[in-house]
Amino acid sequence: xxxxxxxxxxxxxxxxxxxxxxxxxxxxxxxxxxxxxxxxxxxxxxxxxxxxxxxxxxxxxxxxxxxxxxxxxxxxxxxxxxxxxxxxxxxxxxxxxxxxxxxxxxxxxx
Amino acid sequence: xxxxxxxxxxxxxxxxxxxxxxxxxxxxxxxxxxxxxxxxxxxxxxxxxxxxxxxxxxxxxxxxxxxxxxxxxxxxxxxxxxxxxxxxxxxxxxxxxxxxxxxxxxxxxxxxx
Numbered sequence: 001x002x003x004x005x006x007x008x009x010x011x012x013x014x015x016x017x018x019x020x021x022x023x024x025x026x027x028x029x030x031x032x033x034x035x036x037x038x039x040x041x042x043x044x045x046x047x048x049x050x051x052x053x054x055x056x057x058x059x060x061x062x063x064x065x066x067x068x069x070x071x072x073x074x075x076x077x078x079x080x081x082x083x084x085x086x087x088x089x090x091x092x093x094x095x096x097x098x099x100x101x102x103x104x105x106x107x108x109x110x
Numbered sequence: 111x112x113x114x115x116x117x118x119x120x121x122x123x124x125x126x127x128x129x130x131x132x133x134x135x136x137x138x139x140x141x142x143x144x145x146x147x148x149x150x151x152x153x154x155x156x157x158x159x160x161x162x163x164x165x166x167x168x169x170x171x172x173x174x175x176x177x178x179x180x181x182x183x184x185x186x187x188x189x190x191x192x193x194x195x196x197x198x199x200x201x202x203x204x205x206x207x208x209x210x211x212x213x214x215x216x217x218x219x220x221x222x223x
Contacts (some may be wrong), residue, residue: 003152006152007143009150031209031210032214033209035214040216040217041216041217042114042200042202042208042214042215042216043153043200043214043215044211044214045210045213048209048210086153088153090209094207095160095206095207097143097155097168098150098209098212100152100153101152102150102151102152103152103153
């Protein structure tokens with residue numbers, strides 16, 4: 001089945017640094033989503049994007065829906081220790097199951 | 111508060127056993143999903159259901175079956191568990207056609223010995 005290309009696969013950063021990760025696809029999507037998974041838990045939705053070019057923020061998180069509808073990025077500003085986890089992008093075309101990236105594992109060094 | 115619950119957080123079974131993983135959602139969602147999560151492979155869709163008694167194969171259905179007798183409950187069945195089915199299993203549900211309503215359960219970590 002289709003999977004999104006998510007990068008980087010893992011990141012080690014210092015507390016206070018900004019983080020950037022992205023997702024690309026060979027297909028277009030109507031919706032892009034970003035999830036975070038804490039250790040031992042299920043993924044939780046962070047941001048949802050519905051229109052090409054849309055830029056949306058949620059606190060220190062900012063995500064954009066690419067103009068071509070084939071990519072999206074997520075930025076985290078001024079990282080803190082609780083940002084540790086796995087971040088997943090997901091795309092959807094109409095009422096079909098979400099397609100997920102393989103995840104970016106974020107580690108924050110205090 | 112929306113909720114997807116899974117019957118067990120941790121499960122240990124022996125090769126060849128029949129295994130049932132249960133998922134219940136209290137949000138009256140039409141759609142329900144089962145994924146498995148393995149390091150480096152992300153979330154892979156096993157089966158999904160858009161309605162009671164309806165099921166569709168996902169990307170990796172081999173070795174699994176599902177049951178949806180009631181709207182709120184979606185069960186994943188391993189007919190004869192094998193060691194390569196050791197994994198984290200995640201259940202999710204959403205409102206039909208509304209992607210940002212997809213909520214996940216806490217996951218079941220299954221070990222098959």
